[in-house]
Structures are given as C-alpha cells and as structure tokens.
Amino acid sequence: MGEHTYGILGTGALGGFYGAKLQKAGHNVHFLLKSDYPDVKQNGLIVESKDGDFLLPQVQAYNDVGKMPSCDVVVVALKTTQNHLLQQMLPAVIKDDGVVLVLQNGLGIEAQVAEIVGNIRVLGGLCFLCSNKVGPGHIRHLDYGQITLGEYTSNYYPSGFTDKMQEIATDFENAGISIELVEDLLLGRWKKLVWNIPYNGLSVILNATTDELMANMHTRQLVEQLMFEVILGAKSTERLIPESFIQTMLDYTVKMKPYRTSMKIDFDECRPLEVEAIFGNSLKKAEAGGVNLPQTRCLYQQLKFLDRKGKR
Template sequence: MKVAVMGAGAVGCYYGAMLARAGHEVVLIGRPSHVEAVRANGLRLETKAFDEQVRLEASTEAGAVQGADLVLFCVKSTDTESAAAQIQPHLAPGALVLTLQNGVDNDARVRAALPSHDVAAAVVYVATEMAGPGHVKHHGRGELVIAPSRRSEEVAQALIAAGVSMQISDNVRGALWAKLVLNCAYNALSAVSQLPYGELVQGTGVTDVIRDVVAECLAVAKAEGVVIPGDVDAAVRGIAQSMPSQYSSTAQDLARGKRSEIDHLNGLVVRRGEALGVPTPANRVLFVMVKLLEGKQPQAGG
C-alpha cells in the first residue's frame, strides 16, 4: 500500500514509520528541516522496544500525495482547510483520507473541502514527540479507532500487521468527544504549567479543576446528543498513570513558540456551550490563559 502523511509531525511520523517498517511505501510531507534530515538519514523512530532509522521518502510538497492509497491527514486543526485544498488536485480517486487530528469536527471540514473523496475520522491515543528533525520519540500507547469507509477494513489490517492496535467503530463521533474530554482536561493545564501529566496531577487543586472541566465537557456533549463510550472518569485518571512523562501537544507548541490548537479543544467546548446554553467557566478560563500565553511570544509558524 502506498501511504502519504500530510503534516509529518510526531503523530504522523510514528504511524508512517510503523507502516514503512512493515514494508509499505510511505512518504512524509513536512517542513524543510525535517524533510532534509529524513532524506539524509531516514527517520529515527525511538521507542521503548527499539530504536531504528526507518527508510522512507520525504517531501515538502503537497503533490507528494499523488498515487497514495491512504493519506494520513495529520496537520494541526488550524490548518485543516488549507491543507485539504493543497492535496485536493493530487489525490487519487480511490484514496482514503484518514484524519488523525485533535478536535471533533476535522473530518467534516476535510469532507467539505474534498467532496469527491473518501474521508474518515480516526481517534488517536499515542504519546509521541519530535525530539529533533528526523527524530520521533514514542513514549507509549498507539491505539487507533477509525470510522467505517470503503477502505477502512483494508487499512485496519495493514495497521494491525504493522503492530498498531486498532478497531473500526460506528461511534467514532463519541470516541472523538471522549478524546476531546481528555485533551480539555490535560492540555491547557500542562501548557500553562509546562509540566508532564504525572507531575501535573500532584499540584494543589489540579484534580478538582480537571473534574470541573470534564463535567462541563460532558454536559456540552449531552446537549449535542453525543453518546460517549466507556468510563470517562476512569479514562481521565488513567492518562496521568499511563503517560506520566508526556507533555501535552499544547505544552509542546507553546514551548516552541507555535500556535496551539486550543481553539479546537477548550475553545470549541466554550463555543458549543454558548450555542447550547451550557455554562463552561472552567474551560473558558483555561482557554483564555493559553491564548494569553500564545500572545506573549513570537510565533514560529503554523
């Protein structure tokens, strides 16, 4: 299977490298410094089980999606429409565009930009970071939950064979909201404090704030008519236990002077709460604090 990763950050590089290790033809589409490093030495995939230089292709051009059977769409939520427009002229008619993004509405936004193509949402549970150009570090987990589509079964089998735990679900919207709740609970707090999850939850009053944030998210989801699967409270508690050394993507963005996805996390809950008449004061405070921190630093780019 030919695979293109549009937006080759930590998440896209991890799954792209796992597929490349399994023998699939993979091209990473990303920033020049990253692409140059991958072209020169391959992609270093550092996990607790192995540390390898994985050979794959890399490009800075959206046109590199040409001929791909599967496009892992991994750009920041803020870049969704622009990135979808960039790949649109180059997509093969039968390609599946799988959105591996934070937030709950990216697949709908991609589908609107690519009305003639197959688009499916994926929920990502993985702890990764870019440790430098051409170097992705995997801290734990790695499961995917994807929506049904014409090629979902084929993609699922390829990913499972590549060592990725995954399932196809008819309730990906609920799973996306479950992931959103986790992100809203941890991302902003990790960003403001610049602490990993394990240390973060030791702070005075932190678990109380998390409880308030989660309650607001669940109230908004209920008003939206979303059924969230599983034990949400247990999942929230489990994040700090399963990923104690992980900094949130929002924390990593702020540390690098980059724009974060907070508008599509706590910000989305605030906006939907306002539209539905559900109060979201805890989410609003976290959203505003991250936006203030974003405004204090020069932006390093999308």
C-alpha cells in the same frame, strides 16, 4: 508490499511515527516534510520506541506536495493551525477513489476536510499516543499508540463499520498499531476531549507535565471538574459518556510515563496553539446545545491570551 499507498502530510511526532511503522510493515509510504526534509532525505527516519527501536535509512521524502504521487490513503497529521494549507494540499495528493484519514485533535475537523475533497471518503482517527520529535527525523515513542477510528458522515450521524474502515484498520494492525473501530465518530471525539481539554490546557497555563498535574490534590480536582464539563458538552450534542469514564482517564494518566503534552511543546517552542480546534469548537458546540462550560471557557480565554502573546 502492502496494497494501499499512503501519503503522510505532517511528518512529526505523530505522522512520522505511524508512517514509519506502516513503511516498516511493507507499505508504500510517501512523507511530506518542511524543515526536516534535507535530513530525512539523506538519513531517513529514526524511531526510538518502547516497542523496539528501528531505523528506516531510506524513505520517500518530499518538501513539495506537488511532487508527491496520488495516494490511496492520505493521512492528515498536521497541527490544526496549519489546516488552511489543506485546500492546496489534498487535491494534489489524493486519488479520486481514495480516503483521507484525519489524525488531528479537536471537533469539527472532518467536516472542514470533507468540504475540500467533496465526495472522497473521510475517516477520523483519535490517537492515544505519547510521542515526541527529539531531532530532525528523530521520533521518541514513550507510551501507548492506539488509534480509535471512525467514518465521517454528514452531521456526524453514526456510520457503523464500513469495509474501507476495516481495510485501513487491518493495515495499521499489521504494522503493530492497535486499532479500535467506533460507529460514532463524534462520540469518539468527545471522549478524546475528556483528556485533551484538561491536560493540554492546564499543562500550558500551569507549566506542568501530566504527572505533576496528577500529583497535586488541587490540580487533580481541577482536572476532574474539567472532565465533567466535557461530558456535559458531549451530552448537549446527544452523545452520552458515563461519569465512570472520568476515572478511567485518570487511571490511564497515572500509569502514563511523565509527559509534556503536545500543546505544551508547541507553547515552549513558540508555535501557534490548537486553541480553536480543541477548546473553541467544543465551546461553540456546547453553547449551540444550550450548555455553558465556565471552567473550559476560562481555560480558552487564558490560552487565547498566551497564544497571541507568543505570536508577538
């Protein structure tokens, strides 16, 4: 049995996948669910994966955070549109000497979490994962799965590699999850946005999967232009990403199995979109550094319209 106990807040395509892998490896994992709770409580979790399918017939499932035990590591795998719930959730489930691991998209998320948990350590994880929830407690892992892990510090000052980072990385690696440790979490978040901003935004606005965006000359050029803007945004915060990274992300996507992005799934299911965390916060950071990102702002404005229309 693994030494750390894990609490998973948000047992969807991402939290369910990583939490299930941790339990399969022997860790004591507790899962918070909403609509899937009755099914998972009775039938467990099903994971179809390119790395091998498996079933966890029994998991420790909860529909009330107040009933969960205090955990060593609390994994925040909710959509950022639900982060208003963290004020009530996190104090109820984190140990006094515990760690919060934020597996969410966007910028500035760890700072919000740190305000809630005070002196408790906060880590950020950037997930390069193609995974969908295809039914209650049923997750289909299509491709990739690596997590880039860094420690949050005030103002995102580079932290180096801490012992706690290494411990959690070892747990994930022993569960078959590839981990990359980074000294500079803010740089890691900007690098993730090089992919997230073009593909999440365009997939919604153009009703397209990743392969469709890459197959068309005009949309591929638009993807590249947006990636270049994100690099300029990163530079405004003194984080340098080489332009060669754009080609790396393009090649990464070409090799990826055809994928409907998480934002496109949310849009199709009439759920709130993570517009502010991914686009709004990035634009604010760049503007504070004196940099204008016109094409990113155009995406932001269109997505705000579609998000509000969907809520109606």
